[in-house]
Amino acid sequence: MTYLLKLLHLRRNEVPRLGLAAALFFLVQIDDGIVKSVASAVFNIRAGVENLPLMYTWIAVLFSLSMILLSWLTAKVARQRLLLGMMVGVALVFAVNAGMLFLQHSGFLVLANDLANDYYSFLFVSSEIARTLMNFQIWIVAGGICYVSRAKVFFPLLASSAVLGDISGGFAVRFLGSLLESYQLYVLATLNMAVVIALLRQLMRRYFVGQQEGDESETVGLGENLRYFTRSYYLLLLFGLSLVIFAVYTTVHYGFNVVAYEYFQAADDSETKITEFFGLFFGLTGVATLFVTTFLLQRILRWIGTGSVYLWVGVVYVLIAVMLLGVFTGVFAGISGLEWALMLAFLPVLAIFIGNLINYLLLDSVVAPTYQVLVKLVPARNSDGTRMIMEGSFMLLGGLVGAGITALHAHEILTMAELFALLLSMGLVVVVCGYLLTRSYTTELVKAVREQNIDVEDDQAMQALKGLLANDPDFSRGLLLHRNDGVRQMGIEMLRQSPGPAVEQVCLELFDHENVRIRAAALEAFTLSSADASAATAAVLGRLDDADGEVRLSGVQTLARLIDEAELGVDDRTAIGATVVGHLTAESQAGLRAECLVVLTRLDHRESASQRDEVLNALLADDEDIEALIAGIGAAGRIGAVQAHTRLLECLSHQYPAVREATVHCLGVLEQDEGLTALMGMLGDPDPDVVAAVVVRLGRAKSLKQRMVDELSQRPVKQWQGLLGALIAQDDEEGLNEALVASCRERLVQASRYLVAIDRLEKTGGPAVQLLVDQLRLQNSQVQDGVVRLLGYLGDVGVVGDLMERLGAADEEARESAIELLENIADRELLAQLMPLIESDRETQLTMAYEVSGWRAGELDEVLGYLLHSSNVWTEIATIWAAFSLGREALFDSVAGELAQQAREVMEEIKSKRGDAAMAEDQPLTTMEKITFLKESPFFASLPLEELYHIALSMEEEGAREGVSVIKEGTMGDKMYIVVSGELEVKKEGGPRFAVLGESQVFGEQALLDEEPRSASVVALGDVHLLSLQRSSLERILRRYSSIAFNMMRILSQRLREAQATS
Missing domain, CATH: 1.20.1250 (Growth Hormone; Chain: A;)
Incomplete structure (x- = not known):
């Protein structure tokens, strides 16, 4: 069974869906085969074939009108109801025709010739339109069913079921035609439709996901489409x-x-x-x-x-x-x-x-x-x-x-x-x-x-394009010569996937083109297809002396592909080695030297072995030369430079995210145990691209699978989320699903406890408590994202995301439908535990959280004590600060030794200031006090605690007395400020005041983004206490925490829009 499921790319939870859908399609097509056979036979014999042309006319007109009506109804009636209504209508048509045929057969109804012809015309036309609409609608069902499955085999299997039903319906009539009367065959079709409707109702209720109104892409009007x-x-x-x-x-x-x-x-x-x-x-x-x-x-x-x-x-x-x-x-x-x-x-x-x-x-x-x-x-x-x-x-x-x-x-x-x-x-x-x-x-x-x-x-x-590329050099040439970079890049990819004489000829011709970018594109697209490798090798080697660095780099990359893809002779390999060695010198660009290392390693060029080691070490040596470092890291991975492993581990802590990301990919390729283990620690990296790279690499590390499973319950939420993604990427349904679902349930119970804790904390209030509440909500958001990812893995990630959005719908019926669909395409118990995080009504949410967690927090000390045992250091820090602000210092006596090092340092800093109460006013602000001011400022309010912490460490305290200009109009500035206490006025030199700044307000932030002179002066109206952040400090933070940059860009953009709206 497992082998068959893997062969069909199906999951076990999709088998019931497939069985139900296949049965439905099979039965529908049986009806189709029966009705079209019997209706044609009855009409031909009883009404005469000479009337068929008129019937064809009626069918064409009525079918077109039916489609117009359906288009109108689609916008007015829910898709599920419309489909069921259509099927019920089809069943009624079959039943009416069966009844009329029975009455005629039994002699209860005798029709005059003209009336009989009219009835047989109705029977034929209604049956044809009914079965055609039935087929049309059932493929809409197929779209909705296949939408909730990522298995591409789903649609072909349903199509095969439909064809088998067609075969069965036709042969059923062939062998039952002499045993049953026409009306009895229609009765059989009607009874079959009753079964179809019952199956369809179950299928649509449990598995059908239609497109929401907001999901449709932008379209244009009838007039433009007609034109x-x-x-x-x-x-x-x-x-x-x-x-x-x-x-x-x-x-x-x-x-x-x-x-x-x-x-x-x-x-x-x-x-x-x-x-x-x-x-x-x-x-x-x-x-x-x-x-x-x-x-x-x-x-x-x-x-x-x-x-x-x-x-x-x-x-x-x-x-x-x-x-x-x-x-x-x-x-x-x-x-x-x-x-x-x-x-x-x-x-x-x-x-x-x-x-x-x-x-x-x-x-x-x-x-x-x-x-x-x-x-x-x-x-x-x-x-x-x-x-x-x-x-x-x-x-x-x-x-x-x-x-x-x-x-x-x-x-x-x-x-x-x-x-x-x-x-x-x-x-x-x-x-x-x-x-x-x-x-x-x-x-x-x-x-x-x-x-x-x-x-x-x-x-x-794509097949047609490949044929075109193989036979039309002008088309290939046009792609590489196109002025649009996107088209040219698409052309490069297509030409590399469609090797042939025409492609090779075009690329060779363009190697000498006067435009640098076209020469580089021709080299990138080149693939050898002829037997004459020597001529191609010589042509590519000629480009290594090109005046442009991009062309030289493309030339070496092309040589690397030639070595892998073509059988080069000894002379060609020797010529490549001799030429490429000359570009290992320090004068060559870093990327070129790295590619040369790859080429020479693949040639097994022994003469340059020691030189290659020196070049690789030089590329990896300088932490400040980012381009060289990234190029060296990439080369180390491609040539399998295990000897550089220690240096690569050091690069995991580099301040630039791009270096860390390149290192992650390199260590993943090298597949050394120490490196793969180090990657697990990188799941907590502040840069999302680095974390995504780690997830990809760990998803391929089969040797770490059991260890990652064991770590699921021990890691902080952010790292747990990454481990979950990596294990999902391993796609081991038999070995992992149970462990992943169990881990998610454990986290969801904790998340429900956090909801209970949030409710208790919000009754207390205060800036420090709000900081803790925001941290808990962030933790819950990460848990929700992880669980939704698993639900997507169990069903389909796009569908689950769509249905999760629908859970917030105001329409209770739509919400209940989304819940049932999620239960059927993913995991019912997991969804039940996820519901408290999704619920928007606070009272209902809290009731659900009580049920899931089995915990009702009574006293505030109980809540704080529970949160101090969190596996997340930032939750610990936020809890410490909230406890101190609420006078609950005694809580730390029993848990101080269990806290993370960073949390203990924060606790000691707060204790130190609190211990000397007499001098507290004159002492510097603690890091947590700075964070509190930052959090209360609209400019920083949306940043999470981790990012605020690193900004706070770089902020300096300043003071100014009444009348002192903190910022002077026309001067160059490199600082922004946040007001801790006091007031300042903003005015033009010699002009009136046009703003007053108070506690927690930010000013001078534009200096962080540009080097333009200050546009106004800011003068203290009394003694003021300020926090300042220099541009150089922020730049240092942003190198490691790129997410801060995106958050600040969003905030500045919003402030700019608000300023424009009020001007």
């Missing part, structure tokens, strides 16, 4: 071809009905025979569809190319028309040597059977999926609207054209042979237009690439 459509030669061709093919499809199917009717009408049990015949046809159609979609379709698309599909569809229709013409004009009967004497009577029905079978396969299995690929070239802005215009129009007009053509035969204007001659001419039109579409598709493809409007995940489009 876009009418001005696009490509779309007009695609529209015209779709219309003609739809009309051809209708014509062939009409011929099938006519021939079947003529063949079976003389039989005593003609309705039974033709019903069985239709059942056999639709059953075999299902089998053929399964075969084509499973084995042939992808091969066909690769062989002939997506853009050429319509051309070859036209060719097939021409061959079908030729075959049918030959049969119905008697040409085949006159061919001597054919021993078909006994088959001549069966030949027309056999020929039309084969022709219609291919007709069905072409439309459903080839044209429909190809159309979906071709319309992807429509820009996203116009996609939905343009598709609605096209699809609604060609289905309506194609149906009407088909009805008009078949009416020519129904009214005896054309014979059957003449009808198929007309079909032949239509096939030739498809061939010609298909050829034009092929050329237009190429043009649109090129345009889409140049406008970066192509989906790289679209296999068919």
Whole structure:
């Protein structure tokens, strides 16, 4: 079972969903097979095939109106209700038709000829529209079901279930047609629909996730979409071809009905025979569809190319028309040597059977999926609207054209042979237009690439591009010469993935281009495809002496790829080694030297071994040369320089996040135990990019899996969150899921305790207590993010995120639906413990927290005592400060030895100042007092405690007496200030006062961002106490804590907007 799940990329919790969905799709398509077989047979025999053209007209018109109505209802009715309502409506149509047929069969209802024809017309049209809408809606269900699964196999499995249902429905009619009457088959379909509705209700309630209104991307109006459509030669061709093919499809199917009717009408049990015949046809159609979609379709698309599909569809229709013409004009009967004497009577029905079978396969299995690929070239802005215009129009007009053509035969204007001659001419039109579409598709493809409007995940489009790149040097050249950097970079990636003579020729030609960036791009895109490696090697080596450093670097990187990808001769390897060694000198740029190390190591160039060690050590030696250090770290990882391991461990504490991030990747590649263990400690790094890199690397460290599991309960929340992400990345469902869920439950219990603690603390109040409350909320937010990540892993991360947003909806029904969906696609118990963190109503949240945690905090000392045992140092520090501010110093006597070193230092600092109460006013502010002032300032209020702590350490205390200018207009400044006590006025020199600054307000912050003169003076109105932060100190902090920079940028941006709004 486990092997099968891994093979299908399914999770165990997705199996019930798949089983339920597969059963639903199977049963729906059984109904489809039954209804279309029986409805066609009843109408043909009882109403006559001469009325089919009129029915085709009604179906085309009513289906278009139904789609318009559905579009309107979609905006008015919830998707789940609309789908269920549609299915109930389909069941009612089947039931009404079953009842009418029963009344006729039993003799309770006798209809006059005209009225009977009207009823049979209603039966046929209503059944066709009902089953078509049923199929249309069920694939909306598929979208919602597949949306909650990241398993790409989900959609193909549902499609396979649907095809198997089609096969079963057809063959059920074939074998039951002689045993059951038509009304009984309709009753069977109605009962089956009742089961479908029951399954659908369960499936949608538990697993269906529809798109929210706010999720839809920006679209444009009908007028603009219509203009876009009418001005696009490509779309007009695609529209015209779709219309003609739809009309051809209708014509062939009409011929099938006519021939079947003529063949079976003389039989005593003609309705039974033709019903069985239709059942056999639709059953075999299902089998053929399964075969084509499973084995042939992808091969066909690769062989002939997506853009050429319509051309070859036209060719097939021409061959079908030729075959049918030959049969119905008697040409085949006159061919001597054919021993078909006994088959001549069966030949027309056999020929039309084969022709219609291919007709069905072409439309459903080839044209429909190809159309979906071709319309992807429509820009996203116009996609939905343009598709609605096209699809609604060609289905309506194609149906009407088909009805008009078949009416020519129904009214005896054309014979059957003449009808198929007309079909032949239509096939030739498809061939010609298909050829034009092929050329237009190429043009649109090129345009889409140049406008970066192509989906790289679209296999068919990328396959077509690869063919274009392989055969069209001008296209390849145009990508590399494009002025847009994004297009050029996309071209580089595409050319490297599509090696061939044309690509190699273009790149070699552009090596000598006058534009530096194009030379570099050609080198990056170059891939050897010919057997002559020497010429390519010489051409690349020639670029190592280029005047531009970027080109030289690209040249060495290209050599590294050549060594890996091509079989180079001894002479070529020698030439590369001799040339590259010359670039190891100190005069070369750091990145170039690092790449040279990689090339020489891959060549196993022994002559330069000692020199390479020296160069690597030089790159890693200087902590101040960031470019060289990062280049050296990258090279160490790529060449497996284990000897540099000690130095790399030192780089983990470098002040620049980029250096730490590069080191993390390097240690992950080297896979040394000491390095991987050190990475676990980096999960607490202040830079999110560094943490993300650690998670990626630990996610690949299988040797650390058990140790990471053991550490889950011991690490602080931030590090726990990283360990959780790394273990999720290991994707070991059998070995890890239970441990991960258990760890999340443990953290959620703690988070609920924090909610209880927050409620008790907020009743106390005070700045120090608020600092602790904010820290606890941050901890809970990190726990919530970690649990949601696990829920996403158990279900689908995008869906879980979507549903989490819906939990905050005001609509109680939507909220309950989201909860049930989360319970079914992820873990029910885990979600129940997560709910207190999500709940917005405070009273309900607290009740939930009591239930989850089993704890009701009574006394404040109990709360503070619990929080002092936190595994997070910042929570400990915040608790210490809150306890001191509330006069609860005695709490520390029993736990002082258990506190983290940093927390003990804070505690001793506070005690030292509190111990000398007489001098307290004259003593410097403690770090926690500075943090309190920072937190009360709007400028710093949103920063977390960890960031505030490091800012506070760099802040200096200053004082000024009345009349002293703290900032003087026109002078250069490098400080910002925060008011601890006192007041200052802001004014222009010689001008009136226009602002007064008081406690906790910030001024002079612009000096941290620019070196412009001060725009106003700030003068003390009395004795003032200030905290100041120099630009140089902030820059030092930001090197390590880049998140502070983003927070301050957001704050400054908000202040700027507020200033602009009031000016």
